[in-house]
Amino acid sequence: EPEVTQTPSHQVTQMGQEVILRCVPISNHLYFYWYRQILGQKVEFLVSFYNNEISEKSEIFDDQFSVERPDGSNFTLKIRSTKLEDSAMYFCASVDGTSDTEAFFGQGTRLTVV
Amino acid sequence: GQNIDQPTEMTATEGAIVQINCTYQTSGFNGLFWYQQHAGEAPTFLSYNVLDGLEEKGRFSSFLSRSKGYSYLLLKELQMKDSASYLCAVRGASGGSYIPTFGRGTSLIVHP
Numbered sequence: 246e247p248e249v250t251q252t253p254s255h256q257v258t259q260m261g262q263e264v265i266l267r268c269v270p271i272s273n274h275l276y277f278y279w280y281r282q283i284l285g286q287k288v289e290f291l292v293s294f295y296n297n298e299i300s301e302k303s304e305i306f307d308d309q310f311s312v313e314r315p316d317g318s319n320f321t322l323k324i325r326s327t328k329l330e331d332s333a334m335y336f337c338a339s340v341d342g343t344s345d346t347e348a349f350f351g352q353g354t355r356l357t358v359v
Numbered sequence: 360g361q362n363i364d365q366p367t368e369m370t371a372t373e374g375a376i377v378q379i380n381c382t383y384q385t386s387g388f389n390g391l392f393w394y395q396q397h398a399g400e401a402p403t404f405l406s407y408n409v410l411d412g413l414e415e416k417g418r419f420s421s422f423l424s425r426s427k428g429y430s431y432l433l434l435k436e437l438q439m440k441d442s443a444s445y446l447c448a449v450r451g452a453s454g455g456s457y458i459p460t461f462g463r464g465t466s467l468i469v470h471p
Contacts (some may be wrong), residue, residue: 278458288402288461302456336401336460337408347392350401 247271251351258358261326264332266354268320268337274349276357277320279312281305281333282353288336295342305308327358360447363462365447371437379432379465381447392448392459393432394422396455402446405432434467442469 250269266290270277275329279291292302311323338348362384371377390409394402408423420433444466448459
């Protein structure tokens with residue numbers, strides 16, 4: 246069964262450093278998303294990406310964040326100058342855009358900022 | 360904006376039936392989803408309702424009333440492995456993209 250894969254599974258970084266979280270969505274899907282979940286809290290939408298550009302973003306997704314689809318398969322989330330409060334689980338998700346129903350989530354990257 | 364409300368925690372006995380409620384207020388409505396999330400894992404899709412009524416899928420059923428802004432997830436013949444967080448997510452009127460807003464989740468504890 247096709248799946249969304251994310252790397253790394255766990256990333257520890259020092260405050261102020263840049264991190265890149267990587268995702269490989271399901272190959273024929275058209276819509277890609279990043280969500281985050283701070284420990285014990287709800288899943289929060291960050292950004293959606295379609296046709297090689299951002300289609301929507303939340304107020305959380307400020308200038309510290311950026312997304313790219315550099316090579317037609319990978320979908321990355323870059324966080325510049327990380328802060329302690331960026332510590333969370335980051336989930337990538339993709340939707341095929343035709344059946345327009347479920348999103349398939351990756352297993353997540355646990356980011357710990359120290 | 361969107362507001363989604365569901366109970367924080369529920370407990371139930373193995374073999375029993377449990378109903379997890381979700382109420383929502385949205386600007387427009389374009390579908391309601393239920394996801395299951397085990398601790399430390401990704402959410403996995405359970406059900407999707409866009410029209411009023413009951414959708415049944417094995418031991419899991421989901422109900423929607425759009426006029427009441429209300430849904431429930433019904434789990435039958437509970438098993439220990441059903442202990443997880445159950446997330447209600449609502450998609451508002453956001454054009455062609457899929458951007459559900461998630462509730463805080465209901466932590467279900469199934470005990471023997």
